[in-house]
Amino acid sequence: MKVGIIGATGYGGLELVRLLSSHPAVQEIQLFTSSEEGISFSAKYPHLTTLYDQPLEAITKEAIAQLDVVFLGTPSGISGQLIPEIYNEQTVFIDLSGDLRLKNIENYENWYGKKAAPQGLVNRSVYGLCGWNDAAIKEAQVIANPGCYPTATLLSILPLLQKGLVKHHNIIIDAKSGVSGSGNKPSQMTHFTETTEATTIYKINQHQHIPEIEQAIELFTGKVEPITFSTHLVPMIRGIITTSYLQVESGVTEEQLYRAYEDVYADDPFIRIVPSVQKLSTNQVRGTNYCDITINLDARTNRLTVVAVIDNLVKGAAGQAIQNMNKIMGYEEQAGLKQVPLFI
Amino acid sequence: MKVGIIGATGYGGLELVRLLSSHPAVQEIQLFTSSEEGISFSAKYPHLTTLYDQPLEAITKEAIAQLDVVFLGTPSGISGQLIPEIYNEQTVFIDLSGDLRLKNIENYENWYGKKAAPQGLVNRSVYGLCGWNDAAIKEAQVIANPGCYPTATLLSILPLLQKGLVKHHNIIIDAKSGVSGSGNKPSQMTHFTETTEATTIYKINQHQHIPEIEQAIELFTGKVEPITFSTHLVPMIRGIITTSYLQVESGVTEEQLYRAYEDVYADDPFIRIVPSVQKLSTNQVRGTNYCDITINLDARTNRLTVVAVIDNLVKGAAGQAIQNMNKIMGYEEQAGLKQVPLFI
Amino acid sequence: MKVGIIGATGYGGLELVRLLSSHPAVQEIQLFTSSEEGISFSAKYPHLTTLYDQPLEAITKEAIAQLDVVFLGTPSGISGQLIPEIYNEQTVFIDLSGDLRLKNIENYENWYGKKAAPQGLVNRSVYGLCGWNDAAIKEAQVIANPGCYPTATLLSILPLLQKGLVKHHNIIIDAKSGVSGSGNKPSQMTHFTETTEATTIYKINQHQHIPEIEQAIELFTGKVEPITFSTHLVPMIRGIITTSYLQVESGVTEEQLYRAYEDVYADDPFIRIVPSVQKLSTNQVRGTNYCDITINLDARTNRLTVVAVIDNLVKGAAGQAIQNMNKIMGYEEQAGLKQVPLFI
Amino acid sequence: MKVGIIGATGYGGLELVRLLSSHPAVQEIQLFTSSEEGISFSAKYPHLTTLYDQPLEAITKEAIAQLDVVFLGTPSGISGQLIPEIYNEQTVFIDLSGDLRLKNIENYENWYGKKAAPQGLVNRSVYGLCGWNDAAIKEAQVIANPGCYPTATLLSILPLLQKGLVKHHNIIIDAKSGVSGSGNKPSQMTHFTETTEATTIYKINQHQHIPEIEQAIELFTGKVEPITFSTHLVPMIRGIITTSYLQVESGVTEEQLYRAYEDVYADDPFIRIVPSVQKLSTNQVRGTNYCDITINLDARTNRLTVVAVIDNLVKGAAGQAIQNMNKIMGYEEQAGLKQVPLFI
DSSP, X not given: OEEEEETTTSHHHHHHHHHHTTOTTOOEEEEEESSOTTOBHHHHOGGGTTTOOSBOEEOOHHHHHTOSEEEEOOOTTTHXXXXXXXXXXXXXXXXXXXXXXXXXXXXXXXXXXXXXXXXXXXXXXEEOOTTTSHHHHHHOXXXXXXXXXXXXXXXHHHHHHHTTSBOSXXXXXXXXXXXXXXXXXXXXGGBHHHHTTOOEEESTTTOTHHHHHHHHHXXXXXXXXXXXXXXXXXXXSSOEEEEEEEEBOTTOOHHHHHHHHXXXXXXXXXXXEOTTOSEEEGGGSTTSSOEEEEEEEOTTTOEEEEEEEEXXXXXXXXXXXXXXXXXXXXXXXXXXXXXXXXXX | OEEEEETTTSHHHHHHHHHHTTOTTOOEEEEEESSOTTOBHHHHOGGGTTTOOSBOEEOOHHHHHTOSEEEEOOOTTTHHHHHHHHOOSSXXXXXXXXXXXXXXXXHHHHHHOSOOOOHHHHHHOEEOOTXXXXXXXXXXXXXXXXXXXXXXXXXXXXXXXXXXXXXXTTOEEEEEEOGGGGOSSOOGGGBHHHHXXXXXXXXXXXXXXHHHHHHHHHHHHSOOOOOEEEEEEOSSSSOEEEEEEEEBOTXXXXXXXXXXXXXXXXXXXXXXXXXXXXXXXXXXXXXXSOEEEEEEEOTTTOEEXXXXXXXXXXXXXXXXXXXXXXXXXXXOTTTTOOOOOOOO | OEEEEETTTSHHHHHHHHHHTTOTTOOEEEEEESSOTTOBHHHXXXXXXXXXXXXXXXXXXXXXXXXXXXXXXXXXXXXXXXXXXXOOSSSEEEEXXXXXXXXXXXXXXXXXXSXXXXXXXXXXXXXXXXXXXXXXXXXXXXXXXXXXXXXXXXXXXXXXXXXXXXXXXXXXXXXXXXXXXXXXXXXXXXXXXXXTTOOEEESTTTOTHHHHHHXXXXXXXXXXXXXXXXXXXXXXXXXXXXXXEEEBOTTOOHHHHHHHHHHHHTTOXXXXXXXXXXXXXXGGSXXXXXXXXXXXXXXXXXXXXXXXXXXXXXXIIIHHHHHHHHHHHTOOTTTTOOOOOOOO | OEEEEETTTSHHHHHHHHHHXXXXXXXXXXXXXXXXXXXXXXXXXXXXXXXXXXXXXXXXXXXXXXXXXXXXXXXXXXHHHHHHHHOOSSSEXXXXXXXXXXXXXXXXXXXXXXXXXXXXXXXXXXXXXXXXXXXXXXXOSEEEOOOHHHHHHHHHHHHHHHTTSBOSTTOEEEEEEOGGGGOSXXXXXXXXXXXXTOOEEESTTTOXXXXXXXXXXXXXXXXXXXXXXXXXEOSSSSOEEEEEXXXXXXXXOHHHHHHHHXXXXXXXXXXXXXXXXXXXXXXXSTTSSOEEEEEEEOTTTOEEEEEEEEOTTIIXXXXXXXXXXXXXXXXXXXXXXXXXXXXX
């Protein structure tokens, strides 16, 4: 199989390269760029010396047409315009950006502040939340790969919402992310000196992942109410932890809640439910496609705390993208995704 | 003035030494220890070479009796038993641990899992939340200095609760702290290799600061309902950020909410209200006694997000302790506390 | 193939587990402990949940006898005493500690301050510096796996010494290491609060890797003079960078020096020579068995700077141990070691 | 006294603001910028809210003429051209950049790759290495404030060179710095994701501080030979540690070496000689003007290791600049510089 990566020099692209290198079915990886054509990949990223010394290629419709799968790791606002230009019906397109996720394109333009993709392309795209949309994913030719925050949030709260164990009302999600989610372009917000030794709340009530989470709650549980969702930048490279606060329906027990997860995720190799712990940490999934989840139903308040951890670059981006590829192409679900977490 | 520090080698003690060194009224600082008597302070902490080469002293009732003020920076479970042994009526006792905070000593024993201080001592102690309990603080001889998490939380939500602008119902507080809050004793939880590059939720719904926050809400606003309060460990030395989720009373505007803060904190030199920002960061108060607060009333949900940042070792411990001393002794409130934040 | 790990809960052990999990020939990994028998491995290390839920086993001669290869990831002072107790002639023993490295056992006792292994066992051990001792390694039954600092140092300076391009006189090596080299046992030296935001020189002129480097220089180049070798602790988890200062023989050019590396390492899949760069960084090899090397011959001083970077837990420990196993067992040299560096 | 800071928004400028705020003689601090005129300082740097809400001012000859002292915290290449334009004879100019340090202006242009300051201005400038050039400093009107690396290096090796205890031949200095030395402008080299968890050697044998160190060795000891000097970037905000390798003259003892430091620095409040330790760490001077020094004369090699730690932004920049101001203006040497190190 031949795959291509558009935007290979971004962090999503780098992570695709890392993971696809161990994928048994991938014979060739082509690396595309819109701005650094001809430059050797390893000259830009010395860690790839001897592994990917090849030059970055220009994006052409012809080059894309020869690929089985192409991943787009471009910043928001690019792929929605680019895919129509390079589209063909034989290649699978998996877009890691937010461009194809929101079905309501006005919503996209309001939250992202950018021109939306054509409505037709958006309609054809399948939201690639593995474990929740698998029937559609298997038939898809264009995947809107979920955002990092939505992945952790949705995987951890959807089972309880779908089974009617918790209320849709008054859902509050407090999320914390490592800095790699901001990408490889330097800015004041990611300048080492001002980022390390600091935790920062940002985009208060304005993060573009809010409408994505709400759309998915509606899609997978049949209804939705506006959520409160906060994002914090934490001085680490990788990892997201989401702490969600939910109200259980009357009489629901912690045991019932755990059983809901087990029902939904019994066959999922990447979801690990960790019951009855007092501690959950992002480094227990680092470098892997795992999503670890625990809950605590507080006897004092009868409110529920749901915690999920993922690696934002893997399960929250490149890993889930490969998982989507595996589902579409009929490969083993864990192909290319068997890493043991890099706890230290 | 002569002051003493019991538990000088802990991080609270170290920070008291740092701040008191610039206090214009402090002529002498005596350093006490229960276990390292005779050891030179700078031999243990080389950063104090030439500044505090003096030996650590044993704790005796006689030595304490010669001090104007003694600070206790001991771990929980110590000062509640120690103060009765070294007590005299002329010395001011300021306890940085949790031992004297909870008026209900059964509550203390349940949440801390340790033997409570005598009820009489607890009764005599004044909760030293500067800006909220000042009349009592000025008359106090024994201060229960507030916890780090409660300080950030209470300073940021009390004005709105007190003025009836937000509901007491369904208060959710999501807190994130640097590692120095765990003290100077090495453990797996604070081992560099496992702590850096990780964010960890811990003590889910079980943190001992929960009853302290609830007690203070009742004390200063007249009523209380059980809160949900979560704590996360973030890989930085100093800093706490609390993100609180509140429901406003019908018709309340963001402007009214800001006015409430201005009313309450107009003369407070350490509270900085930062309106209309999308970003608040722990490093904007590092090394200082400031508490910076911002809010965001979300038009979509009508729910309120309240954010506060403090330095856990200063406003959350040693700085507020010195502020309490200043109030009791009649010094200028900012004496010893005029540092400019160490943003980088 | 069945392999075992003694001291599986240490960082060397954890890294062996991570890497061996992707080794095509390893069918079973048995985990041994001297102190935590019966405890589930994933209960201790939650990142291994669903992967290694098995209990840790007691170390017995019988259990070891059923293994093809056993790795010892124990602290110094253990394996030298333990191996004689569990020894058999069919199992390959690969010791990651320093116990079997120094041929002169008095030297060991002086530098390590511990009881040496029996001289017979030391004699039988082969120093497993891949690329330099391969003939002996292939025939070995007991491997003394090189130390982390010696690996980076030796791989980068031996080719030049061996070919007579630089002097043996006045060799100075300045090494910097991440914190994982200190192991998983918490101490003040590795306490997050005191370790992050600090760089520390330690064991000045007293590091136990000094005699190991000198012994290897003599072994592989035929002569040696005392070296100066310094170690610094840097606030990162993984990585070693060694900066070595050497004097070139008269008339030697930079081109000749690079050619020496190419001659020696032409077929080595893990050594990457990076010519003419102004920058070399530990994260370009993170998580992998690579050793990247660059040099700079200063025209002003005619002194040579040689720089090497490795991941101390991989090339500096578990990775080279597996590479040794591959050589002994006749596997492909890169089996289990094909990871792409985790640059971010 | 009125002081001004040109380039106030750089890290040197920020640190001057922090330290000058506690200087007893400074009544007013004016903040100048070439590009952000009119912007409130605290709008750019929220940590200065309520402290420095004033707008940044344009740089004019008239404004400068009303100041007693002006500090220039501009990047290299600016002050050398700017000072002639704003010069007057009554104001003291203290330049934190490298523009006025090298007496040979060709040397400047070769190492810095920028246009040099006029030779006349360079001639008039005094190299402000406190403790070594004090007679000239006290009479100076223009100070070339030393670089961060040269300060740590020179303070630690000059006493031994000057007293003839060590050779001028074959001096090797291996330096490691925190990231704040690179300034506040974001770049790939200081991007959090690529900087944290990495140690990087950079500008191998090409750092512009090399000629500065050599010039100072000649100035203060009467002779010089080319040095080898390496720089490494370490993932921490502040701090420099220099490890220097020297050859002692025949028969010299460690005791004699320590005595040399004591002779030279007996009255220096900022130099702390720490004998017979095995460990020296940058965090023991953080936030302060201290320079801590230790040495180790290795009995095996008879080579000497000299280690120094400073805070690069204080002793290596703003702190020494204020110390120079104090010397020129006749203030107490420690005025504004009495901070206790922020060890944690």
